[in-house]
Amino acid sequence: MTDTFDIAIVGGGMVGASLAAALDGLGLRLALIEAVPHDSQASPSFDERTTALSNGSRRILETVGVWGALASAATPIRKIHVSDQGHFGFARVDAAEQGLSAMGFVVPNRAMGAALWGRIAGMPDLRVFCPAEVLRVTANDRSVELDVVERGIASTIRTRLVVAADGIHSAVRSAFGVDADVRDYEQTAVITTVLPQKFHDHVAYERFTASGPLALLPLADGRCTLVLTLKPAMAETALTWSDAEFLAEVQRRFGFRLGRFLKVGRRVPYPLSLSRSHKTSTGRCVIIGNAAQSLHPVAGMGFNLGLRDVASLAELIAEHRGAGHAYAGHAYAGRAYAGRADSGDAGMLAEYDAWRAADRGGIIGFTDGLVRVFSNPLGLVQRLRNVGLLAFDMLPPAKAALSRLSTGAAGRVPKLARGVPLR
Numbered sequence: 157m158t159d160t161f162d163i164a165i166v167g168g169g170m171v172g173a174s175l176a177a178a179l180d181g182l183g184l185r186l187a188l189i190e191a192v193p194h195d196s197q198a199s200p201s202f203d204e205r206t207t208a209l210s211n212g213s214r215r216i217l218e219t220v221g222v223w224g225a226l227a228s229a230a231t232p233i234r235k236i237h238v239s240d241q242g243h244f245g246f247a248r249v250d251a252a253e254q255g256l257s258a259m260g261f262v263v264p265n266r267a268m269g270a271a272l273w274g275r276i277a278g279m280p281d282l283r284v285f286c287p288a289e290v291l292r293v294t295a296n297d298r299s300v301e302l303d304v305v306e307r308g309i310a311s312t313i314r315t316r317l318v319v320a321a322d323g324i325h326s327a328v329r330s331a332f333g334v335d336a337d338v339r340d341y342e343q344t345a346v347i348t349t350v351l352p353q354k355f356h357d358h359v360a361y362e363r364f365t366a367s368g369p370l371a372l373l374p375l376a377d378g379r380c381t382l383v384l385t386l387k388p389a390m391a392e393t394a395l396t397w398s399d400a401e402f403l404a405e406v407q408r409r410f411g412f413r414l415g416r417f418l419k420v421g422r423r424v425p426y427p428l429s430l431s432r433s434h435k436t437s438t439g440r441c442v443i444i445g446n447a448a449q450s451l452h453p454v455a456g457m458g459f460n461l462g463l464r465d466v467a468s469l470a471e472l473i474a475e476h477r478g479a480g481h482a483y484a485g486h487a488y489a490g491r492a493y494a495g496r497a498d499s500g501d502a503g504m505l506a507e508y509d510a511w512r513a514a515d516r517g518g519i520i521g522f523t524d525g526l527v528r529v530f531s532n533p534l535g536l537v538q539r540l541r542n543v544g545l546l547a548f549d550m551l552p553p554a555k556a557a558l559s560r561l562s563t564g565a566a567g568r569v570p571k572l573a574r575g576v577p578l579r
């Protein structure tokens with residue numbers, strides 16, 4: 157059986173499901189193909205982690221109708237505190253100083269899964285294939301066919317545009333022959349929650365240590381999400397420690413700003429690398445989210461960047477559709493698509509690539525630079541990084557620039573990030 161769609165999104169994780177929500181109401185026939193149900197323990201996207209969302213991301217989620225279901229699970233970040241273990245320099249960013257009520261929000265990934273999938277569940281023009289796998293991709297210049305198997309039943313999806321939102325190891329990106337540069341950071345993030353003696357007071361902490369950064373993000377119930385970055389061998393050992401041993405090590409690295417750490421949750425390891433695809437579109441395929449770029453979580457920017465991929469792409473698709481670039485009709489694909497705008501239009505995808513290039517390059521460079529500078533034990537770099545942190549604390553424009561960078565407020569800001577709906 158062959159079904160015809162305007163857009164097929166492969167991957168219904170944080171980014172793919174957000175795109176489906178953003179495209180609602182545009183009169184497009186949409187398919188979403190996801191391998192693992194969002195509420196399964198095995199979901200690689202909606203798992204134990206929490207995500208720090210920028211204000212821009214909150215606004216996008218609000219505009220596409222997701223924030224309402226997420227707000228009660230979100231904890232505001234009022235201040236960010238950055239320090240370097242064993243060194244003098246530290247920096248603070250205060251939302252109030254920036255004229256903001258919060259620097260961002262921390263949301264549990266599982267709550268995000270429930271909110272996103274709850275939002276798209278009722279979309280009349282969306283057909284969800286889940287759990288489903290793409291077995292084969294056949295592309296020509298008019299359309300793409302995806303052979304899909306869902307619960308043992310095979311079918312074919314014909315579409316004008318395929319969106320690769322299938323994560324760092326994107327099979328769709330590979331099927332279209334697009335390579336990615338991958339650099340292993342030789343670090344593993346161990347994620348868990350800790351309960352400190354003192355209330356976190358809505359401060360997010362980032363502390364650089366010799367073996368990698370440590371982040372504490374505030375949670376609604378007074379606990380904090382801990383992201384402890386370690387050398388891989390050390391991370392393996394840390395998973396075998398008793399709770400008391402683990403907490404003692406965290407205490408040693410973080411100090412006593414929040415008093416003693418009293419309890420720790422389940423520990424889960426994530427090996428870290430930088431992956432960057434050579435292109436963000438090719439033929440009738442556009443590559444977004446982790447499939448396009450997967451970052452070190454040090455600055456908490458991966459999903460925020462992916463969500464801006466979503467907002468920009470959805471805006472261009474909406475504009476292109478509104479401009480009435482109807483497909484002229486071809487004997488092969490013409491009947492099904494007659495009179496409909498071509499959602500895989502090459503000009504539109506070229507515009508997407510150009511729009512995303514600066515934001516993408518800037519955030520990848522910033523995040524990678526942060527990891528490199530703070531992993532470098534050389535004396536000069538050590539001194540510079542202290543000076544850097546102190547200067548950063550004394551220079552309000554530098555802080556404002558960081559805020560702008562992390563909210564994506566530089567360059568052309570997508571409508572959804574400004575609170576403007578697409579329809």
Ligand SMILES: Cc1cc2nc3c(=O)[nH]c(=O)nc-3n(C[C@H](O)[C@H](O)[C@H](O)COP(=O)(O)OP(=O)(O)OC[C@H]3O[C@@H](n4cnc5c(N)ncnc54)[C@H](O)[C@@H]3O)c2cc1C
Binds near residue numbers: 201453
């Ligand atoms: C430890 C850690 C902490 C992080 N913290 C933050 C943070 O605080 N803030 C932030 O902005 N970002 C953060 N990130 C980054 C963020 O998690 C990612 O940017 C985000 O998950 C990307 O979402 P995605 O949907 O592109 O990819 P994924 O989350 O990987 O989702 C891909 C989806 O595609 C599905 N899939 C894969 N292959 C197929 C296939 N062949 N067919 C069908 N479906 C398929 C998968 O099942 C999955 O649901 C963090 C990352 C890590 C590792």
